[in-house]
Amino acid sequence: MSSANQQAKTGLIFQIQHFSLDDGPGIRTTIFFKGCNLRCAWCHNPESIHPRVELAFKRQLCTHCGACAAVCPQGAQVCDDSRGRFLNRAACTLCLTCATACPSGALTWYGEEMTTNKLMETILIDQPFYAKSGGGVSFSGGEPLLQSDFLLEMLELCKAHNLHTAVDTAGNVPMESLLSVLPYTDLFLYDIKAFDPSLHRRCTGVDNTRILANLKRLGELGARLWVRLPYIPGFNDSPDEIGAIADLLRNIPAVEKVELLPYHAYGEAKYEHLDIDRGSDGLRAPTLPELLSIRDAYQVHGLRVECPTL
């Protein structure tokens, strides 16, 4: 959180999803904050990671018209007969002139600086749909608490409009950040990626001591909690892991619901748009029998988990 950001009261948002049904109860609007301090091996939103605007190139939409190369002040955009369009990311200053000039929508960008008022305006489009369905606004990411001042102001605004609020967090933030938003947050969607600290470090690049401590503390403070467990076959599905996570969650009475979220590969195209070569990562979606057996394994340990995709 930069001090400039605090003064300007703007946030960096990479997506606004209307009619969002999977990030809390009812019909919701989910706001995706850009910037994350985990590096999950299975991340399906690679555009969510870096806390800055990024240029994206959707190759299949490119018509090779040359408009981008013609306007790029840095010469970072090259139209090359043999390779089609080619972007020199090192030379690119992210002025976005090329994307503005692109007629086909092949060049675009992830990340939009938005003021709280502008974002609220967009959210309120969906307001009529919240009441009947018991929906509201979800703040997700990335890690929304990395822009905690902006988030806090958004939550306050939502509450001023009497909207239900949810914060989707990985929990790897100072407890003070969580405490600051707690009074305005009706529901926390809290991700547990792994229990064993070394496994967690291998999978996400960071230790999980603080994540687990924050979860317990939120529970003690009576926050409403829905815990979400990404399930990545071969990464976080050992019997020890399942047993430990089940024990942890069973002993936090504030946890109302536990959702199992199986890995999916829908994010792959976005890696290509960002010119990120993932190489071979060993990731795959679980089969249906695997999914059922993991769900049952949690059940055996006394933890009821829901799998919305089943």
Place this chain on the structure above:
Amino acid sequence: MDIETLQSRVDAVPLDRPEGSGYTDKTPARRQAFLLRQQVYIRELQRHASEPMVIRMAHCLGSTLMEKEIIFEDDRLAGFYLFAGNNFTSPANTAEEVLYARLDRSDLDPQACQDMDELVKYVERGMCTRGPSGHVIAGYERVLTVGIGGLIAETEAAIAAQGETPFRAASLIICRAAADFIRRYGQKAAELAQVSAGTSQHNYARVGDACLWVAEKPPRTFFEAVQLLCLVHEIIITEQRSGSLSLGRFDRYLAPFYERDKAAGIIDLDGAAGIVEAFFLKLASVPRTFQNLTVGGYDSINGYCCNDLTRIALRTCRKLRKDQPLLTLRWHSTMPVDLWEDILGLITTGTGFPALFNDEVCFKAKQRSGISAQDAEQYALVGCVELSVAGREYAHTEGLRLSWLKVLELMLNGGRCLVSGEEFILSESRDLNAIRDFDDFYAWFKRELRHFTDTAIRAANLLDANLPDHWPSPFLSATMDHCIQSGLDVTAGGTIYNNSAINAAGMANAVDSLLAIRKYVFEERRFTLSELADMLRCDFVGNESLRLMIFNQCARFGSDAEAAQMMTDLTGYFHSLISVYGNPRGGRWELGFYSVDNHAWMGEKTGASPDGRRKGYALANAMSPVQGTEKHGPTVVIQSIVKADHTCFGNGMVLDLKFHPRFFTPPAHRQAFRYLVETYYDMGGMEIQFNVIDRKTLLDAQLHQEQYRDLVVRVSGFSAYFTTLGLTVQNEIIDRTEFENI
């Protein structure tokens, strides 16, 4: 009608249209019945040449019924449906209507002649469509109450009290013929029972008894009621060329028969379901015929109608997966919540049924069209989505359809059609370079919209005045309220409500195009109006980058607040234009925002447009946004749609949303779906319908037609077998935005 014209029309009827493309059928029995009807109509028209047309038509239909072979396709229910194609009971096309109008009337002034000539061009070149009249719900409920004998008695009484009119004489002829026809079914069934055994014997005997009873008398049981309904419907569709002969509030008017039988212990849910299934299969035997059947709905006498028959209808449609009947459900805030499970069960089959209507908005819309509050509560759906009062309303629901986008095309091209080169009369011929700002252009668009609307309605009224002289419908009229009393056929305004409708097409394309013109011509000055017109004439050839830029970046109805505002303004304006008109039957003109499949056909005849749409591509479907431009999901689309006042749409409207099948898997999504619909209704939405099918399946169905013969999809206000649709319509459906959200 002279005999030479008749004969030439008969010769022109194609007998072997591909399956599903029209009302005819290739099976030998149907072809035989079709030919018989033609022969009988020609013979009887000649034989009674000196009589009034309504009497001649009664003889035509009566003799057809008398000579029609009695065929049983199914021992459960008597009835053999055939749609007659283009022959005698409605004009072949607009040009023929104009011909008759000119022959009949020597008093036509030059303006009238010019209007009619313009309309013929409009219809040929994608500015207008004009369908046959007679999209109607016959007085089935009345026939079930009084029987055919009751109609005969009422006619006799009216003749005794008020004297004979040609229609009353015709009514007697045709009602007696109808009774004889039903009796013949009874006799044949009794014969078949004699030579059958087991279940079949039982079934034939039951059908035989029922037919012999209901030939004249009102039905006593649920089975007899459905049997009579089934055969009266056969006579109605034998009389009418038109499709869209609809069934009304099926679960409400049959409920008393069912409840009585159930209380007496002679029927249960399964028994009734079997009878309904047999009836639905009869309706399904004539594909692509727009036979709408309505269930549910609130009225202040009975409350919300949700009974066993409501559920049976939903479940039977789900089981059969046919394109007929088109099933509609009337929603009201008093609808029992648990009915949603049956509704969702049917929606997730992907057949596009049921279409869901919002009662409160429909009540208001009908009242604005001159229908009494009490009758408005009894509305049901005709054809695609047309609101109509069963048995009391003869509305020409397809009287006209007018493309807003074609108006814009002609403005930008000096009145010349971009596809055909044909010239049209504009109200003002203007130099594009002299138009200084967008307000000036927009005001001109409105004036031209008025000009084309005025011309089309004036012409349609002249043509409608001709209907009773050439295309009356005596049997339909006998079933309708007030015709026997008034002594007039429906085409002459004999029943209670007699409106005509004009439907809009290409609305979203026109709005997006106008906003593109504002942005690129008048605000950013990237090109002039003349330069834009040149690009459109060339279908953007050489300007593909510019086309893509406009297509991807211009403001779009469905996601842009200003576009929604303009749509609201134009909708109100269009409604005000047509509301001042009456029609020759004493009714009014009302407005519809649905496009059948005409948005595809009209698009084929429309050149490239300023919203970046290429020449020949389909127009937007009904009131939905332009295909593929919805980027923010259904809640945002709905916000745009409900800005317009849906009580303007006395003739119905369509909002079509497409969902991926997986959307409905999580229970939370099914719940959310219900809340989406209910919130749309709270905000003033009239109708919503759904396609639930993935793009991959549709693409595969295009490649492997033979494997997808039974794939039913929602087109626009109706559903059809996907593989029977034209390529433009197929592609248009594939290009609609799909909401997945998983």
